Amino acid sequence: MANFTLELNDEQKQVRDWLHGFASDVMRPAAAEWDEREETPWPVIQEAARIGVYSLDFYARQYFDPTGLGIPLAMEELFWGDAGIALSIVGTGLAAVGVLTNGTEEQIGTWIPQMYGDADQVRVAAFCSSEPDAGSDVGALRTRAVYDEAKDEWVLDGTKTWATNGGIAHVHVVVAVVDPELGSRGHASFVVPPGTPGLSQGQKFRKHGIRASHTAEVVLDGVRVPGDCLLGGKEKLDERLARARERARGGPAGARGGNAAMATFEASRPAVGAMAVGTARAAYEIALDYARTRTQFGRPVIDNQGIAFQLADMRTRIDAARLLVWRASWMAAAGKPFDAAEGSMSKLYAGEVAKDVTARAVQILGGNGFTRDYPVERMHRDAAIYTIFEGTSEIQRLVIARALSGVPIR
Ligand SMILES: Cc1cc2nc3c(=O)[nH]c(=O)nc-3n(C[C@H](O)[C@H](O)[C@H](O)COP(=O)(O)OP(=O)(O)OC[C@H]3O[C@@H](n4cnc5c(N)ncnc54)[C@H](O)[C@@H]3O)c2cc1C
Secondary structure (H helix, E strand, O other): OOOOOOOOOOOHHHHHHHHHHHHHHHHEEEEEEHHHHHHOHHHHHHHHHHOOOHHHHHHHHHHHHOOOHHHHHHHHHHHHOHHHHHHHHHHHHHHHHHHHOOOOOHHHHHHHHHHEEOOOOOOOEEOOOOOOOOOOHHHHHHOOEEEEEOOOEEEEEEEEEEEOOOOOEEEEEEEEEHHHHHHHHHHHEEEEEEOOOOOOEEEEEEOOOOOOOOOEEEEEEEEEHHHHEEOHHHHHHHHHHHHHHHOOOOOOOOOOOOOOOHHHHHHHHHHHHHHHHHHHHHHHHHHHHHHOOOEEEEEEEOHHHHHHHHHHHHHHHHHHHHHHHHHHHHHHHHHOOOOHHHHHHHHHHHHHHHHHHHHHHHHHHHHHHOOOOHHHHHHHHHHHHHHOOOOHHHHHHHHHHHHHHHHHOO
């Protein structure tokens, strides 16, 4: 018998139910307040740290679930609770994955624990890749990292933008150009330790959705970091750059090209899909409940096919999105190659579904859906982010189309 199953194991069910309890009892009731305040919900993060939801240990266990479903299950439940608060809780993970993907064992052991702090002193971390002139076009980064050999230090200069937790983070992970001739192959990632002079927060953005999550510019002005803050180390960087230069000269294609930022984004795409599934499911559940109880023309509005069929479509699309997310997550855990960019597919589809489902939920709630008295209005605003960050929907389509065709489609 083949061992294919979509049945979760006991541990997964236990974690999912535990997170659901936290999302429903702690996050949901706090969601409207922090959305209005547009501030990082420190007390909620602290509570998450106290019970172990915000901890390195928890994320490591989820990350290394051999089925690959640990992270998507966690993301779906937390974002079901509230997307803005959830991003404040999981935003540190993007920086952690940046270190995990590119760092040495020693760097992983040194920096990732510091990103989280502990229940008494919670900390957050930021991953800073995007720049004002380099969003989708990661190859256009301008932030420079120059090596000062005499002092064994790197000097970082530039402006990062859209950084989740940027400026309020204890640890910043910064992607910078070490060799401008090599485009995105000439990038490297650096840890900027807490309190490093020259790093400051620029403008904090006032956003359409996920407003409980802090998003800001990060200015790097002559920031000096020790040599061992280069993720992966100098030797590995020099080897990688040598291979990239050889490739640029038309030499043997032994160089796979280490694009630090893209590697980090690729690893995190199905997780973003799972976030979108969580928001979509939340809005769908509220819409279903409302349609059953709201009476017009002497009958519940769900008695009309026009409403009932919407709910049927919403649920079908949510389930399809989750299956794409689970497939990509399983492939990543099983070491399967993403020949058709299945990770990008899952993020593309789930992001579009979240936008569609939350819009329909607003419609099903009628006037109430349009007010802040009901959470679907906030969920609809929150859902707009899923087709933008971690690569827009257009960029996902580009990645998928290139993977399918082998053609460098533009
Ligand atoms: C709330 C929020 C949090 C974020 N958090 C982080 C973070 O923590 N760290 C980080 O580094 N970044 C972060 N980002 C940045 C995010 O990843 C970028 O906003 C995103 O990659 C898009 O870049 P851009 O905004 O510059 O849009 P642009 O690249 O300017 O795109 C504008 C439009 O053109 C389209 N487009 C661009 N190129 C093409 C093309 N070749 N083909 C077709 N269409 C194209 C895009 O799809 C989009 O519709 C965050 C953004 C937001 C809004």
